[in-house]
Amino acid sequence: MHTYRPSEGHGLKHNPFASIIAPRPIGWISSKDALGNVNLAPYSFFNAFNYTPPIIGFSSVGYKDTVSNISETGEFCWNFVSQSLAIKMNQTSKAVASECDEFELAGLTKKPSSEISVPHVQESPVVMECKKSQIVQLSSAAGETVESYMVLGEVVCVHIHQDMIKDGVFDLLKADPVLRAGGQGDYFTLSAQHMFEMIRPQS
């Protein structure tokens, strides 16, 4: 076994952490500051955390614009990243001034949301409109605060493009998600041959 304590380094060519906990869905988050500046950025420390009410969240390493905006306005949208949107998603990760609108930077269309004032990506096949429930600053096991912030939000409205619904079931393969792996620029896609079904044991 290659065993290491993260506090003392991993001893490999590349840090394996983000390659092991992978692939991860991408939280492509649109938000808006109190002055109305719109922002869009990808976060792969992203997942779903509850069914009822549905809660999703992401973690920002540093107090980035997205966190600051959601702290100010209490709203954000999650935009699904399809393969066809991968390059544009990547463009929106550029470190730019908070006044810079990443929708314009990447040539994406802003679509008004139904329940919140933050627009979403019209080109995305699935969008979840969210209201902030918590922003948690992370801390170490020793109780020291870490400069990372976990943002959680309740999903108040979901939009799914009709083309992604087959016989009443959401077709994830059709939506063609981009998934983040490790390394500097590794990603995965999904394919039918990699899918299998396993039903939970009855209690």
Ligand SMILES: Cc1cc2nc3c(=O)[nH]c(=O)nc-3n(C[C@H](O)[C@H](O)[C@H](O)COP(=O)(O)O)c2cc1C
């Ligand atoms: C695929 C991808 C995933 C990313 N995931 C994260 C993440 O989980 N946490 C983070 O802090 N930054 C992440 N980043 C970097 C941010 O997108 C980048 O710092 C961005 O400029 C933040 O924008 P903002 O300041 O407008 O919020 C990721 C970038 C890419 C391309």
